[in-house]
Amino acid sequence: MTAAARPTTLRDVDELCERALVPRERVAELAEVAARYAVAITPAMAELIDRGDRDDPIARQFVPDARELDVRPDERGDPIGDHAFTPVEGIVHRYPDRALLKLVNACAVYCRFCFRREMVGPGRGGLSPKALKAALDYIRAYPQIWEVILTGGDPLVLSARRLKAVVARLAEIAHVKVIRVHTRVPVVAPERISAALVRALRVPGQATFVVLHVNHPRELTGKARAACARLVDAGIPLLSQSVLLRGVNDDAETLGALMRALVECRIKPFYLHHADLAPGTAHLRTTIAQGQALMRALRGRYSGLCQPAYVLDIPGGYGKSPIGPNYLSEDAALVEDFNGRRHRYPPQR
Numbered sequence: 526m527t528a529a530a531r532p533t534t535l536r537d538v539d540e541l542c543e544r545a546l547v548p549r550e551r552v553a554e555l556a557e558v559a560a561r562y563a564v565a566i567t568p569a570m571a572e573l574i575d576r577g578d579r580d581d582p583i584a585r586q587f588v589p590d591a592r593e594l595d596v597r598p599d600e601r602g603d604p605i606g607d608h609a610f611t612p613v614e615g616i617v618h619r620y621p622d623r624a625l626l627k628l629v630n631a632c633a634v635y636c637r638f639c640f641r642r643e644m645v646g647p648g649r650g651g652l653s654p655k656a657l658k659a660a661l662d663y664i665r666a667y668p669q670i671w672e673v674i675l676t677g678g679d680p681l682v683l684s685a686r687r688l689k690a691v692v693a694r695l696a697e698i699a700h701v702k703v704i705r706v707h708t709r710v711p712v713v714a715p716e717r718i719s720a721a722l723v724r725a726l727r728v729p730g731q732a733t734f735v736v737l738h739v740n741h742p743r744e745l746t747g748k749a750r751a752a753c754a755r756l757v758d759a760g761i762p763l764l765s766q767s768v769l770l771r772g773v774n775d776d777a778e779t780l781g782a783l784m785r786a787l788v789e790c791r792i793k794p795f796y797l798h799h800a801d802l803a804p805g806t807a808h809l810r811t812t813i814a815q816g817q818a819l820m821r822a823l824r825g826r827y828s829g830l831c832q833p834a835y836v837l838d839i840p841g842g843y844g845k846s847p848i849g850p851n852y853l854s855e856d857a858a859l860v861e862d863f864n865g866r867r868h869r870y871p872p873q874r
């Protein structure tokens with residue numbers, strides 16, 4: 526294949542129509558959605574979408590939907606309250622021992638449920654050298670910051686050279702012991718996980734973790750698995766975070782298959798996020814009760830390695846809380862097993 530014929534990321538509704546991802550008659554209304562929230566579907570994800578399935582779970586995550594223009598009163602532009610905890614540009618310092626460093630506001634794909642959909646998009650840029658220096662100075666000034674989480678946007682859209690420079694500068698700060706990278710790139714653009722990029726993330730003597738955002742087992746294609754293996758083989762532990770999404774992974778079989786596939790790839794399931802109150806995303810959210818029922822369905826039937834923590838980011842910036850289900854009665858006298866049977870636990874002093 527010549528360079529000219531190489532597939533590229535689809536970025537507007539006309540291109541989606543040409544690739545049979547949206548019907549011609551819906552182009553006008555979906556162009557309105559795309560004008561409001563960024564669109565990008567990488568070749569790896571475009572290839573994965575089953576055009577014959579109107580409810581394809583990959584399409585639901587990336588192809589715009591007219592329902593995104595329906596913004597509910599409880600939804601908000603900054604659902605997890607980043608702004609309230611941003612002391613300098615690029616930093617979110619919500620918890621005492623860790624801080625987010627948002628390097629870039631662009632992503633390889635734009636997820637239709639994105640909690641930062643008002644903040645990310647092509648052309649939104651990233652930290653200027655001056656802002657990056659100020660952000661690093663902030664981290665340096667707070668010795669309690671033990672862990673720095675590189676996020677955005679997606680930090681792995683940056684070049685290996687830029688990532689290496691940032692990771693090296695963080696590694697020079699003595700109290701920063703752990704660097705965590707939040708990314709969707711190994712799944713949506715696995716070809717970006719080059720040897721140079723893997724090397725950029727590693728600093729001898731420093732712990733780097735990569736947390737992979739993945740929502741459906743089909744996303745773990747052969748190429749995605751190989752990209753993840755390149756990271757793990759280089760000594761970078763992988764964890765996962767998934768968003769519970771209606772019509773994507775809100776059934777026990779799909780969710781269980783996703784968790785098993787992750788563990789088989791040496792990726793420990795970490796978080797299952799209840800979908801945030803991002804604007805225009807009600808059609809993709811489940812209820813918390815449905816999420817708890819799914820977690821119950823996983824418990825006992827799938828290995829302990831396959832159990833993520835089901836968490837809710839409390840709107841307003843109050844942080845993440847695990848939201849169950851709970852197996853212990855309020856007085857700790859009864860504990861429920863994975864079959865729903867209750868058992869006495871002896872009184873405690």
Ligand code: SF4
Nearest residue numbers: 632635636639678709
């Ligand atoms: S990759 Fe993350 S930040 Fe980017 S659009 Fe998806 S959810 Fe949002």
